[in-house]
Amino acid sequence: MSQPAEDRPLDLLERASLWTSAFCMAGMAILMLAEILLRSVFNSTTEHSDELVGYLLVGVSFLSLALCQSRGAFHRVEMVQMRLGPRGQALSALIFNVLAFAYIAITDWYFLQFVMSSYRREAMASTVLATPLWIPESVMILGATMLLLALAKSIVDDVRKLVA
Amino acid sequence: QTTTWIVYTYVPAATLAPAKVFQEIVERVAKETNGGLQLKYHLGGSLTIKGTDITTAVGDNVIQIGDDGMQQGNVPITGILRLPMLITNRQEFDKALAVMKPYVEKAYDKRGSTVLSTYYFPLQIAWSSKKLTSLDEFKGQKIRATSPEQIEFLKRFGANGLTVSGAEVPSALERGVVDGVLTANAGGGKVWKDLLKYCYEIGLNYFEANIAVNKEAFAKLPANQREVLTKAIVELSPKMTEMLFAEEGEEKAKRKAEGMVQTTATPEDYKRGADRMASYWDEWAKPKGAETQEALKKVREALGR
Amino acid sequence: MSPGLEVAVVLVIFLGLLAAGMTIPFAIGVPAIVYLLLHGGVPALKGIGLMSWGSMNSFALTAIPLFILMAEIMQHSGLSFRIYRGLSKLVCVIPGGLLQTNIAGCALFAAISGSSVATAAAIGTVALPQLIQRGYHRPLAAGSLAAGGTLGILIPPSIAMIVYGTFTETSVSKLFMAGIVPGLLLTGLFMLYVFVHALLRPKIAPREKGPQNLAEFGQALADLLPFAIVIGGTMGSLYFGFVTPTEAAAVGCLAAVVVSSIWGRLGWKEMRTAMTSAVMISGNILLIVYTAFVFSYAISVAGVGEQLTSWMVSLNLSRLEFFFALFILYTILGCLVESLGMIVITVPLLYPVLLKYHIDPVWFGIILVLFIELGQISPPIGINLFVIQSIWDGKLSDIVWGTVPFHLLMFILLVMLVFWPEIALWLPQHMSAPP
Numbered sequence: 001m002s003q004p005a006e007d008r009p010l011d012l013l014e015r016a017s018l019w020t021s022a023f024c025m026a027g028m029a030i031l032m033l034a035e036i037l038l039r040s041v042f043n044s045t046t047e048h049s050d051e052l053v054g055y056l057l058v059g060v061s062f063l064s065l066a067l068c069q070s071r072g073a074f075h076r077v078e079m080v081q082m083r084l085g086p087r088g089q090a091l092s093a094l095i096f097n098v099l100a101f102a103y104i105a106i107t108d109w110y111f112l113q114f115v116m117s118s119y120r121r122e123a124m125a126s127t128v129l130a131t132p133l134w135i136p137e138s139v140m141i142l143g144a145t146m147l148l149l150a151l152a153k154s155i156v157d158d159v160r161k162l163v164a
Numbered sequence: 165q166t167t168t169w170i171v172y173t174y175v176p177a178a179t180l181a182p183a184k185v186f187q188e189i190v191e192r193v194a195k196e197t198n199g200g201l202q203l204k205y206h207l208g209g210s211l212t213i214k215g216t217d218i219t220t221a222v223g224d225n226v227i228q229i230g231d232d233g234m235q236q237g238n239v240p241i242t243g244i245l246r247l248p249m250l251i252t253n254r255q256e257f258d259k260a261l262a263v264m265k266p267y268v269e270k271a272y273d274k275r276g277s278t279v280l281s282t283y284y285f286p287l288q289i290a291w292s293s294k295k296l297t298s299l300d301e302f303k304g305q306k307i308r309a310t311s312p313e314q315i316e317f318l319k320r321f322g323a324n325g326l327t328v329s330g331a332e333v334p335s336a337l338e339r340g341v342v343d344g345v346l347t348a349n350a351g352g353g354k355v356w357k358d359l360l361k362y363c364y365e366i367g368l369n370y371f372e373a374n375i376a377v378n379k380e381a382f383a384k385l386p387a388n389q390r391e392v393l394t395k396a397i398v399e400l401s402p403k404m405t406e407m408l409f410a411e412e413g414e415e416k417a418k419r420k421a422e423g424m425v426q427t428t429a430t431p432e433d434y435k436r437g438a439d440r441m442a443s444y445w446d447e448w449a450k451p452k453g454a455e456t457q458e459a460l461k462k463v464r465e466a467l468g469r
Numbered sequence: 470m471s472p473g474l475e476v477a478v479v480l481v482i483f484l485g486l487l488a489a490g491m492t493i494p495f496a497i498g499v500p501a502i503v504y505l506l507l508h509g510g511v512p513a514l515k516g517i518g519l520m521s522w523g524s525m526n527s528f529a530l531t532a533i534p535l536f537i538l539m540a541e542i543m544q545h546s547g548l549s550f551r552i553y554r555g556l557s558k559l560v561c562v563i564p565g566g567l568l569q570t571n572i573a574g575c576a577l578f579a580a581i582s583g584s585s586v587a588t589a590a591a592i593g594t595v596a597l598p599q600l601i602q603r604g605y606h607r608p609l610a611a612g613s614l615a616a617g618g619t620l621g622i623l624i625p626p627s628i629a630m631i632v633y634g635t636f637t638e639t640s641v642s643k644l645f646m647a648g649i650v651p652g653l654l655l656t657g658l659f660m661l662y663v664f665v666h667a668l669l670r671p672k673i674a675p676r677e678k679g680p681q682n683l684a685e686f687g688q689a690l691a692d693l694l695p696f697a698i699v700i701g702g703t704m705g706s707l708y709f710g711f712v713t714p715t716e717a718a719a720v721g722c723l724a725a726v727v728v729s730s731i732w733g734r735l736g737w738k739e740m741r742t743a744m745t746s747a748v749m750i751s752g753n754i755l756l757i758v759y760t761a762f763v764f765s766y767a768i769s770v771a772g773v774g775e776q777l778t779s780w781m782v783s784l785n786l787s788r789l790e791f792f793f794a795l796f797i798l799y800t801i802l803g804c805l806v807e808s809l810g811m812i813v814i815t816v817p818l819l820y821p822v823l824l825k826y827h828i829d830p831v832w833f834g835i836i837l838v839l840f841i842e843l844g845q846i847s848p849p850i851g852i853n854l855f856v857i858q859s860i861w862d863g864k865l866s867d868i869v870w871g872t873v874p875f876h877l878l879m880f881i882l883l884v885m886l887v888f889w890p891e892i893a894l895w896l897p898q899h900m901s902a903p904p
């Protein structure tokens with residue numbers, strides 16, 4: 001698992017997924033460390049670190065998914081799969097990817113509704129920053145959409161394998 | 165035919181007064197509508213919807229009734245009722261609430277819901293594990309606060325106002341990441357009492373919550389059910405406030421018996437606090453628009469502060 | 470459809486998808502959506518946006534990716550290899566060898582992390598590849614890590630205890646203290662089991678070669694030094710009041726970077742590989758956590774847990790029968806619901822009953838934490854099983870089998886706690902601050 005499943009270089013979608021989520025992860029650590037330093041050495045505070053860190057976690061959670069899907073990082077139970085022939089495996093992969101696509105598409109649609117509602121209602125964080133919430137919430141749409149693209153790519157590959 | 169409504173609250177414990185009274189509301193509504201309207205009450209956290217998102221959840225009809233106490237981000241104008249040192253006793257709060265009522269109702273209406281009632285918690289006071297018996301002793305202490313307004317108060321008295329999530333408060337207090345908290349006897353006071361030694365009873369602000377229903381769903385209810393529901397909430401919710409205040413007295417006495425060092429703030433302390441904060445009240449209202457400024461002006465006039 | 474039938478249908482779908490080989494997070498997410506549709510129709514889906522935001526915009530969850538990043542940095546800078554080289558020399562005399570250090574490592578890590586998932590992920594990421602490479606018994610290696618990880622919520626700090634304390638207004642510091650002895654006891658039981666198992670079947674753990682001379686012994690100790698600094702530094706920052714348990718994860722990352730730069734090979738390339746790995750493991754685990762939240766949301770909206778609990782409350786059982794019923798209830802729930810969901814759903818209903826049976830809330834908190842731990846390693850939805858599964862290349866069934874003995878040990882501790890509540894209560898009673 002520590003090694004990418006394939007050796008081919010990262011494509012554009014994978015790179016976007018990796019860099020955005022790595023940015024979020026590093027940002028989380030740096031913000032927290034800044035808060036700790038300010039608080040314990042300078043008796044001060046960043047005032048927004050825990051708010052931003054929460055947003056960044058949403059970023060890591062959703063932006064990383066396209067990379068995970070594309071590189072086969074999501075795990076499965078192999079019990080039945082091992083007993084299937086190559087055609088059976090390709091067919092089941094196709095069915096699962098279509099189901100996953102449908103699931104994420106539904107989720108993404110409701111993310112969109114949610115963010116639009118936030119935007120219309122001018123929902124803000126009740127913090128010093130008063131962040132308009134639709135901005136960090138949109139990250140969920142971005143992540144889910146990238147995952148949809150990765151799933152679409154997988155589906156195309158599955159169909160190719162079946163036809164070949 | 166039965167209508168089932170989801171009720172969701174920011175209140176995390178079934179033992180807290182709002183949760184207890186809501187059980188009565190649930191039972192009364194079921195009984196008086198002959199089971200036609202069933203309310204399903206969910207405690208804070210159980211639906212993994214944030215307390216701060218309840219206004220949105222009601223407006224979007226994800227839940228039909230919200231017990232909404234963390235609405236300030238969604239309904240900023242309600243923040244007036246929580247400006248530190250602006251409102252210092254119950255008479256003042258009731259006056260201010262009456263002034264604010266049309267503004268709050270309008271703001272909720274704009275977001276798709278109707279406010280049926282408002283109840284409130286006792287004054288949030290200051291607690292610490294270090295000596296805290298006067299305004300001057302705030303200096304240098306690390307105090308956990310729950311709103312930017314409280315942080316500003318602490319800043320103006322030389323303390324460091326920190327935001328620590330509710331779940332981390334116990335470990336933060338235990339390890340000295342923070343020295344103290346701002347909360348009521350009937351709220352955090354009884355949960356975190358073991359980790360605190362001093363209670364400086366300077367009331368920063370009350371904490372009010374609005375019971376709101378989704379406008380469309382409410383309109384769709386048969387008239388008799390709507391009436392039963394409204395009556396139950398309007399008649400029973402004042403009991404939440406009364407129970408919370410009664411409990412505040414009881415809990416305070418318990419803390420005293422347990423050896424908590426309680427210091428009552430003098431009228432001079434309140435005067436000093438209000439003087440120090442007055443400029444902030446206006447600064448606070450300015451970016452929030454003309455309506456908020458107007459409402460604040462009216463509240464200050466009503467209170468003569 | 471009746472609520473019972475709905476749950477049954479959804480479970481069959483879930484098990485079917487999982488067994489047929491659908492990737493784990495999607496196999497949890499798809500039936501959750503089906504459940505919402507079955508129970509509330511299309512309008513029930515409206516809450517997805519709010520609940521997703523509410524569950525993932527969470528300060529407490531940040532500990533998971535950060536502890537994984539910390540482990541990956543140590544892994545890719547070569548420190549983990551050195552740690553295990555040193556450890557293997559030092560533990561050679563103890564039957565079970567490095568399997569013992571899995572458990573001790575988890576217990577140690579539990580003292581800085583409040584989460585089972587973070588504990589299993591961090592120690593698992595470092596340990597599992599090394600153990601597999603050295604030829605340890607695979608199910609036992611994986612099982613001991615999945616089970617050891619659950620110590621994360623029994624040994625303080627503990628997110629589960631904090632949530633329970635908030636719900637019941639029980640003193641969290643008392644709960645923390647009450648967790649210490651059972652936590653150490655469970656650690657001891659786990660180690661004892663590995664000890665006995667290794668004595669009876671020596672081939673589960675390869676014979677490690679011990680230090681041949683004093684110089685080698687010194688070298689082995691030196692190999693452990695970086696790890697000791699990372700753990701010690703993180704623990705120190707926590708216990709001396711510089712950080713909260715969540716922030717400890719960030720300190721751990723910093724310590725790992727510093728120590729790896731000094732003793733390991735940490736350049737731009739290693740940092741990038743570590744980050745890529747951490748992103749992929751975190752994305753995987755967080756998606757499982759997220760879909761488990763969706764599943765819990767569906768169960769909560771439908772009110773299944775409440776129905777089950779209130780039915781149980783209505784039975785008017787004797788004290789012992791009540792304990793037995795609790796065991797059944799939490800075993801069922803533990804299979805289905807994400808860990809914190811178990812507290813949120815059941816505690817508000819059960820709590821008043823506890824008082825009726827004169828049950829100490831602190832003691833019950835510890836019992837509940839143990840049930841949650843059991844739930845975290847019980848299939849079909851056992852979050853720690855999935856965490857370990859996302860770290861290695863083996864079979865899920867191997868992990869499940871590997872955890873079976875640990876289930877039994879947790880059960881033994883449960884029984885001990887029922888008969889000797891002092892195991893949990895002695896410390897908080899004798900260490901509570903004078904009034």
Ligand code: NA
Binds near residue numbers: 579580581582583620
């Ligand atoms: Na822990």
Ligand code: NA
Binds near residue numbers: 803804849851852
């Ligand atoms: Na489980």
